[in-house]
Amino acid sequence: MTSQPGAPPATGILTALPTEQRERLMALAHEVTHPGSARLFEEGQQADRFWIIRTGSVALDVQVPGRGRVVVETVSAGQLLGWSWLCPPHEWHLGAETRDAVTAWEFDAASVRELCAAFPSFGLALVTLVAETIGHRLRATRTRLLDLYGPQGSGPTP
Numbered sequence: 001m002t003s004q005p006g007a008p009p010a011t012g013i014l015t016a017l018p019t020e021q022r023e024r025l026m027a028l029a030h031e032v033t034h035p036g037s038a039r040l041f042e043e044g045q046q047a048d049r050f051w052i053i054r055t056g057s058v059a060l061d062v063q064v065p066g067r068g069r070v071v072v073e074t075v076s077a078g079q080l081l082g083w084s085w086l087c088p089p090h091e092w093h094l095g096a097e098t099r100d101a102v103t104a105w106e107f108d109a110a111s112v113r114e115l116c117a118a119f120p121s122f123g124l125a126l127v128t129l130v131a132e133t134i135g136h137r138l139r140a141t142r143t144r145l146l147d148l149y150g151p152q153g154s155g156p157t158p
Helices: 012-016 019-026 109-118 120-149
Strands: 030-034 039-041 049-055 057-064 068-076 095-098 102-108
Touching (some): 012 019, 012 120, 019 120, 049 109, 057 120, 068 120, 102 109
Antiparallel strands (some): 030 102, 039 095, 049 102, 057 068
């Protein structure tokens, strides 16, 4: 199901954008729904879109030889799903599967990149948010893999 999002409340990642920049971004949004257990993307596929989750949750996973898909993080309401669309070669670095029914705002990556080029202050604000997301996801992946494969006690201290 797809519709225009109207004037969304500023929640999650959207609160980090000034009102004018948030409105520019949301003008490109389309509301989508996905059932539970739906694969949204796979590692290595073309990253041509991204989402801001409204409801539900999505598990991010990585392919681990001999173990298959290992969940490294779960993304939920207000969070950005997908950053690979911003960085060439625009291929997903992780896989994603809905844990339950999800509603989200979906964005076409090429349109958002064009908007970033046309409005450099918007582009800087958005790239900063995406960079924060990348850093968080890298830390989460590292911690999860240390939990699985590192020596005892190499993961985070409780």
